[in-house]
Amino acid sequence: MLESLFLKFLPSLDPMTSAMVMLLGMPLLGFVIQIFIGKRLFRGGDWVSVGTIFVSFALSVLLFIDLLSSGPQFQWTTSWTWIDLPHFQLTMGILVDPVTILMLLVITTVSFLVFLYSIGYMHEDPRYSRYFAYLSFFSFSMIGLVLADNLFALYIFWELVGLASYLLISFWFEKPEAAEAGKKAFIVTRIGDVGMFIGILIIFFETNGLLHFDSIFSYVAKGQFGGEFLGISLLTLAGICIFLGAVGKSAQFPLHIWLPDAMEGPTPVSALIHAATMVAAGVYLVTRMFPFFTPEARTVIAYTGSFTAIFAATMALTHNDIKKVLAYSTISQLGIMMMGLGVGAYVAGFFHLVTHAAFKACLFLCAGSVIHALHTQDMREMGGIRKKMPITFTTMGVATLALSGIPFFSGFVSKDLILGESLSFAMENPSHFLIPLFGFLSTGLTAFYMFRLIFMTFYGEPRDSKKFDHAHESPWVMTLPLIILSLCSLAIFFTGSPLGLGELSLWGEKSQWVKYLLEPPSSSEHPTSAHLYALILSLTMAGCGILFAYLIYYKQTLSSEKIAEKFKCIYKTLTHLYWIDELYEWAVIHNLLRLNTLLAHFDNRVIDQVLVDGWAPITISTSTNSGDFDNRAIDQMLVDGTGKVVRASGKEVRKIQTGKIQQYLLVGLGAVCGILILLTLV
């Protein structure tokens, strides 16, 4: 469908290439137009950005329809040489396979809806068109990231995405917190990226310059990837290094600290970048490189993921900032995905990425809608706005149920798959029992803090009547994305069966499209016998979480203050986020400064005063002597003597130069004639 369309309109170009270039280029076009002339356009040019991203969105949908009809074996790739050196060639290319197309679909859908939403959310902002320029730039980079067919291209777009994230987090740079948060996000992710770059370099040197995904995998599959470093095989080390990049970008422990601060950016940005797409890039990277990871590396991934899941979930319990709660929830869910990939649940991990993108974007946009109405982010100042904002309430409720893993909703389907696989993984390797344990606990905590959020925001009495009176439902450009995203959070959208369970489905195999399209790499076959236990366990955990939230924040039969008082130590730890920031401050920054002072002292005392200054007397005496020689012998005899000779001869020769160009030419012509005559005579 896509190909025939392009063949008709652009007959001279390869249809798939032009489609991909257009898909990638439209947001870039939007960015260029917006950044240069956006301000002068009608309505600040928002229609340019929305229009361009809509084209990309439409192309992705067409591509997806093509993919559904051609099946999971679909793969299209093209590449061209970028740098051509004698011993190696760097190519740039496009790889389109089911993973790419699913990512494209997620990115362009959420982007389009967020762009639409932003029209309403940002309409009073003085830098309206620049905001859209940045958003377009982000979409361009993200699409480029998933289209890249080699690690190097992916790395370039990986950094561009980071840049876009930085620009958008510190979009309101007048606020010092926003500027700080942007810097923090940029620097912390950079730590992970350095790891990733080291990983790429290891691969590059080990494989003699292979950077293409397919060629790396076949190289690894042939067992040629040898080498050890300090007793660890280089393959594992490279895998962990690559994973470090994902840790940074997907905010896994211990580099998770930037994501909550990133909530200083505009809320649609949080929805797009810090919930649905960019932070999922880490998960995408692990998915893309999946065959590359050794079992050891996978175990590291699984532990990191599961620990992050429970760790972030606990931190979300005590926060009162609506966006930060969602941010911690995002970290926790990303941890779940990583855990799934780590235990080998390739399909489930990626599936959760897709479902999570929909419902988490929805949650953020709902939160944005609430913030837009109440002009506060503090949940303690909200409450009781259920009736005033029915659409926001309903959609947010749907997304919350999806996040909590309740049947009939999408989160249930994907999360349950992951938990089941992790359980069966632990049953095979009982020593790794902590992984599923963390996973199930975080499920319960997730349900608890999400319902806490719902109850505090929408139920009860309004705590701030002034803000409450101003509250109103948002305009249609904001509610329409909410409705669409909440529809996408229903299980039926992903499975074809309303409950989201079992093999029952309305449209056959293809209705479970994510599962249908993804082919797990052969190395990750797992018996899924543990699903039923996992189902019961996770539902119990979620039920408990919801029950506690109901008792504490709705019925208020249990007082939250009393609980906090009772577990004061834990409560304090949680509100201080485990003192991680303080730890970094002390361990890294403080000690670094001390070391710097020490080095400066060394520099000053030893190098400057002893080494450098010590040279001076020696130099002075030498130069005095050589200066004498210079003056007497060279200057007065050689140099001045030459000058005198030249001046004397110049005085005579000068007379030839008359300044009359014709005379010169005449002499030249005469010389030519003279030479000719001489030649004929000889």
Add this chain to the structure above:
Amino acid sequence: MSLPEFLKDLFESWPLLGSIPLWLYSLACILGLLFLFLFPFAGIAVYLERKIAGDIQARIGPNVVGPYGILQWIADALKLLLKEDIIPAAADKKLFILSPMLIFLGGAAAYAVIPFAENVILANLNIGIFYLIAVTSMVALGLILGGWASNNKWSLLGGMRAAAQIVSFEIPVALCILTAVLVTGTLDMTQIIKNQSPYSWNIFHNPFMFIAACVYYIAALAEANRTPFDIPEADSELVSGYNTEYSGMRFAIFFLIEYAECFVICAVATTLFLGGWYLPFIDISGLALGLRIPIEAMVFMTKAVCLLFVMMWIRWTLPRYRVDQLMKLCWEVLVPFSFACLLGTAFWMALFKGKGIPELIYSLLGWGS
């Protein structure tokens, strides 16, 4: 096939005419074009101009000589022929005489490659349009000489202005012509028309061609020193510019060539952009040659005369530009636009394999070519 060759072919079997050599046919064609087309056409154009000016200014215009003043142009021509030929005493006599000749040469030489109909073209050069650009640039030389030779400051200023203007505006003109050549892929005037068709004129080939056509028309107006770009002969500043001192027959030549050049511009625009002798949507290529040639010639002339009418309309509607405004218009508006058109058309040709908008629409509708 050019007109002399065509005629020779036609009369090959005739007893007397068949033995005439080709060069005699050529001579006859040249003379015929001059006396039967160029001179009367210029006269009629003057009459038309005066009538249209009258209409626009709510006057009647010439109405005494003949019915509706139709014979006015003959009277004018006779008057100019019979007037005393004055050469100012201080003028440089040789150059004063040479200048109208040069102008006439440049103006009339362009007619060699104007394709009135299939086979009705004096010389079927394969660099036709390029030849046309080259010879029309000679007019500038004649004007500057005329201005100089008159030994009169208004004449000199007018001549210099004319030369500067023509040299400058030649650039956008040539670039727009190049744009059209890019689309048709040939410099041959007949081929340029034949590469179009009743269904796809060049002007609709792509959006840039449309802009190029407009830019060409404006720049060509300036190249012919027509209002609103007639600053070389701006009568309120320079009396009458380079032809102030001329009278009688020599003045008539200046006058004649001005109208001849206007027609050349319109004919070139017709050829390059408006499909030449093709009727819109009516394909007459099936008709016999004898029937087709008159129809084609009529279609071509109609299109050209319509453009000529627009020229006169503009002349009597718009005020005159200032010199600095004129140069600004050329270098800051027309030249960038024509470059943009050239580039845009080049991209279009690469992107759509040379297909124009009409062809794309027809192929989408499945009508074939």
Add this chain to the structure above:
Amino acid sequence: MMFAVDLRHYLVLSAILFVLGIIGILSRKNSVGILMGIELVMNSAGINFVAFSKYVAADLSGQIFALFIFVIAASEVVIALAIILRIYQNKTTVDIEDIKDLKC
């Protein structure tokens, strides 16, 4: 058959044109006149190129070089005339004999 035209006739023609141009360059006092001489020399070079392109090389590279000569001639004349105009504005003369400021 001395009058049957071949390559040599063209070359002699261009040689005459060349020498005329040289004489012009050497003898004109007016710097615009010198420029005219240069144009003649350039034209003679063009004739040579095109003639060789027809008679010796039998391809079009000579004509290409003639085109490049046009380009060079155009840029040369533009720059030279601009310089001459500037000199005229500064010294109110274009006489080559008076333009000898480079002499120390």
Add this chain to the structure above:
Amino acid sequence: MTAQDVFFYIFALITLVPAFVCVFHPNILYAGLSLFGSFFGVAGIYVLLGADFIAATQVLIYVGGILVLILFAVMLSKNIYGAKFQDEKKKKILPGLLGLILLGFLVKFILTTPWNMTLTDEAPLPTVSRLGDLLLTDYLLPFELASILLLAALIGAIILARSK
């Protein structure tokens, strides 16, 4: 003598006589004007050599451009009202003599060199497309350099001629 030979001599005359006038006429304006004939004659020579495109370019650039510019310069750089453009009678003997010697040698070389003439009698005409192909393939670099040269000349001329 064929018709082509006759045309050659005609064009040679059209070229050389004005060139002679251009060099030796005392009035600089007349000298410039006579260039017109010379350029035209060279264009005719080009036509005889089968280079129709070059001929048209010659007319376009030399007559329409360079000559007009030269006349402009002549008029702008002299007191144009009344003054005669008398080029001071100057010794032209030495340059003329040297030129004649040079010409003699040139003619001698031309006539004595055994030219390796490979005249092909192919139809000379459609040169335009072949020239275009050559310019954009084999001669692409010179072509680009020429365009840079023209741009530089354009900017240089504007800066030089701009009134301060």
